[in-house]
Amino acid sequence: MAGMEEDMQYQFDFSALLPYWSDFLSGALVTIEITVFSVIIGLLIGVACAIARRSTIGPLRTLVSTYVEAVRNTPFIVQIFFIFFGLSSVGIRLPIIAAAVFAMVINVGAYTAEIVRAGMDSIHPSQIEAAEALGLSKLQIYRDIILLPAIERVYPALSSQFILMMLSTSIASQISAEELTGVANNIQSNTFRSLETYMVVAVLYIAITYLMRAGFYGLGLIAFPRRRRLGTSL
Numbered sequence: 001m002a003g004m005e006e007d008m009q010y011q012f013d014f015s016a017l018l019p020y021w022s023d024f025l026s027g028a029l030v031t032i033e034i035t036v037f038s039v040i041i042g043l044l045i046g047v048a049c050a051i052a053r054r055s056t057i058g059p060l061r062t063l064v065s066t067y068v069e070a071v072r073n074t075p076f077i078v079q080i081f082f083i084f085f086g087l088s089s090v091g092i093r094l095p096i097i098a099a100a101v102f103a104m105v106i107n108v109g110a111y112t113a114e115i116v117r118a119g120m121d122s123i124h125p126s127q128i129e130a131a132e133a134l135g136l137s138k139l140q141i142y143r144d145i146i147l148l149p150a151i152e153r154v155y156p157a158l159s160s161q162f163i164l165m166m167l168s169t170s171i172a173s174q175i176s177a178e179e180l181t182g183v184a185n186n187i188q189s190n191t192f193r194s195l196e197t198y199m200v201v202a203v204l205y206i207a208i209t210y211l212m213r214a215g216f217y218g219l220g221l222i223a224f225p226r227r228r229r230l231g232t233s234l
Helices: 002-008 014-053 058-072 076-089 096-121 125-133 138-175 180-191 194-223 225-230
Strands: none
Touching: 014 058, 014 096, 014 138, 014 180, 014 194, 058 096, 076 096, 076 138, 096 138, 125 138, 138 180, 138 194, 180 194
16 A cells, blocks of 8 residues: 555656757657658559559569568568568668668558559449540549549548558667657656656657648648548548
8 A cells, every 4th residue: 555655646757858858859850750751652662552453464463462461461560670680680781760761661552552452443444434435545544533533532541541650660669760769768768757758759749640630631632622622631
């Protein structure tokens, strides 16, 4: 009972964290940078893989399907360990941040591929037939009738996936990446104020999440004018 009373008398002390405010901001910035690079490159890879999975070339379809299923059925921490520790065993040594970005790109690409493919499969064949009747080229049909409408349909799902990927950057702290969680681990080990440290980190992650949601919402209004007319939100 005495121990429980002592625990209930815990005194919060955020002042011990004040000297580290620049470290928190630096970690948050690294988190955002890793996310931006990973999302942009991963989106391009995902779209390419989605197209490849609908290809008539059997070996290409099989290769891409194997990649997607391998990523979707293994934990992200295993993927990042494989890239950072596994590749170093065979002489391929990547810098910590490069390994984190590489792992995230591979992960984002696989999940994006499935999301975009689902959007492309939702396009009704009659729309393609109508485009062909109007004399549109195959490139125009794929771009304007299939791909762009598909991305518009799955845009909320893509946005959510990218935000989840931002939160997953915390796993990069396991390879000593100096992103937000990695910085927090160092700060709490110096100050012994674990509760306060991770409360600050939680607030920062929430702030980044809402910042990303606002950014994706604005980007959606610009990229897809119909969303602006309909007032669609994420």
